[in-house]
Amino acid sequence: MKSIQYESKIYIQRKIVSACSFAASFFILLSLFGSVFADPIQPAHHISNQNRLVGSYLARVGNCIGCHTARGGDLFAGGREMHTSFGIFITPNITPDKETGIGNWDKSDFWRALHQGESRNGRMLYPVFPYPQYTKITRKDSDAIFDYLMSLKPIVNENAPSRVFFPYNLEPLLYIWRKLYFKKGVFKPDLSKSKEWNRGAYLVEGLGHCNSCHSSRNLLGASQKTKHIGKKMTGMGWYAPSLISRLEAGSRGLEINEIIELLTSGISKNAVASGHMATVIRQSLQFMLPQDIRAIAIYLKYIGRENSDIAPAESFPVLSKKVRSQLSEGGKIYTKYCEGCHQSSGRGIPGIYPPLAGNRSVTMSSPLNTILSVMHGGFPPTTIGNPRPYGMPPFQQIFHDKEIALVVSYIRNAWGNHSSLVTEIDIERSRNSNRD
Incomplete structure (x- = not known):
């Protein structure tokens, strides 16, 4: 009990420090952007410097570096491999380098890519680049992002071509796909909403x-x-x-x-x-x-x-003698390895160790994320609001697949949780799915 009180006290202290840090960061942002964000849908940008600042913010909102930066690579220089069932796509360099980036593009070229899903030369882009969503971006926001990208240091980075599988590499099929599924158009506000x-x-x-x-x-x-x-x-x-x-x-x-x-x-x-x-x-x-x-x-x-009624069908295990035995074995593993953080009640410690009881990410139809968390461990993101997150150690070096299946099945059916059991086959599939 003292341990829980101590951890809770640490959490409260951290939240106070985090709140101060967030407030300071917020006022810095305000001093940078001023009245640039007066219009929440189409930011004003009267001078180019302001436009670049707005573009920097919008590129951050769109998380452009998430795809256009390879692990260990230069920001926005591309080269990240995107594995899909249609091929392996290599993200392009979007720095202003004229030879390997978009240095020869203008604002209309950039708008064409976002709004129409077409490259500067008219080549149709594959929707691994999310232009079906980006088509909703306003022209002003597109121009601001482009101004920001053009202000970056040019990076020479010749990326390998994407490897699209047959027959998806045939351009007529992409043309048909676009006719069937792509509808271009800038976002239109719903006037009945705020x-x-x-x-x-x-x-x-x-x-x-x-x-x-x-x-x-x-x-x-x-x-x-x-x-x-x-x-x-x-x-x-x-x-x-x-x-x-x-x-x-x-x-x-x-x-x-x-x-x-x-x-x-x-x-x-x-x-x-x-x-x-x-x-x-x-x-x-x-x-x-x-x-x-x-x-x-x-x-x-x-x-x-x-849309709260739209949900996959729930699947509850029949509590036969065999199932009860499996859950009991999983409970023993939980007590030995998990209870210290997530507590015997499954309620964890608020803001530090997440609860497992009543946790929808644990009980949803797909057990994949829970399996991967047990196997690989991990940390919540390091953020202004949580600068020193508590992490979870990986257990794949300790548990066999059968033990992972048992403990995940237990977690999904303890403390009032009800969800499907997990098998060793599920663990093997999860192990093979985490490729990137």
């Missing part, structure tokens, strides 16, 4: 391109008509949960401030960001202006409320 709601919709559906990860896709790689319903992220291993389902990451039951805390610090009293989402928070979301992150939270809560 300005704040529309700003959130613009950021989520357009610049933030959330649907690129959080949407199920058909066999041709096109997003399903129902957006944000969740899917396994090709080439990244992790499962991007539904943003609308009450059984996954839907925000219907969350307070606005709780959503904001999770998106900016990577941790809240009931959840913690991991995997690719932790990277997005570290690289992008934590730096967003308070009014923008609040707008996103408002929009996410709205779509969670409107």
Whole structure:
């Protein structure tokens, strides 16, 4: 009990320090940008320097470095491999180098890529570049991002060509795909909704391109008509949960401030960001202006409320004698290795070690993220709001696949949780899925 009180005291102290740090950072941002963000959808940029500052912010919101920076490589110089079922795509250099980057492009060329999904020479781009979402970006925002990219130091980096599998490398098929699934068009505000709601919709559906990860896709790689319903992220291993389902990451039951805390610090009293989402928070979301992150939270809560009945069917194990024995074995593993942090109650320590009891990321239909967390461990993102996150050690060197399956099955069915059992086959598939 003393340990819990001590940890809680540390958490409170850290939150006070973090709040001071965040406030200082916020006022620095205000001094930099001034009235640039007066219009929440189309920032004003009267002079080129302001335009570059706005573009820097928008490029951060869109997390351009997330794709256009290889591990250990120069920022925006491309070279990252994007593994998909259609091929291995190599992200391009978007620094202003004239030979290997976009130094010969102008604003219209850049707008054409974002809005129409076409390169400077008219070549159709593959939708691994999320132009189905970027088409919603306004021309002013596109120009501002371009001005920022042109202000960067040119980096000479000749990237290898993408390796698109047959028959997807045939251009006529891409033409047909675009005719079937791509609809260009700048975001149009819903006049029946508030300005704040529309700003959130613009950021989520357009610049933030959330649907690129959080949407199920058909066999041709096109997003399903129902957006944000969740899917396994090709080439990244992790499962991007539904943003609308009450059984996954839907925000219907969350307070606005709780959503904001999770998106900016990577941790809240009931959840913690991991995997690719932790990277997005570290690289992008934590730096967003308070009014923008609040707008996103408002929009996410709205779509969670409107679509809360859209969820995959739940699958509960029949508690036979064999299943009870398996869960008992998993409970023993949990007691030995997990209870010290997540507690015997499964409630963890708020803001430090996330709860497992009632945790939707644990009980959702896909066990993938829980399996990967047990196997690989990890930290929440290091953020202004959580500068020294507590981490979880990896257990794949300690546990056999059978033991991982047992403990994950136990976690998914203890303390009132109810979800499907996990098998050794699931563990093997998860081990092979985490490629990037």
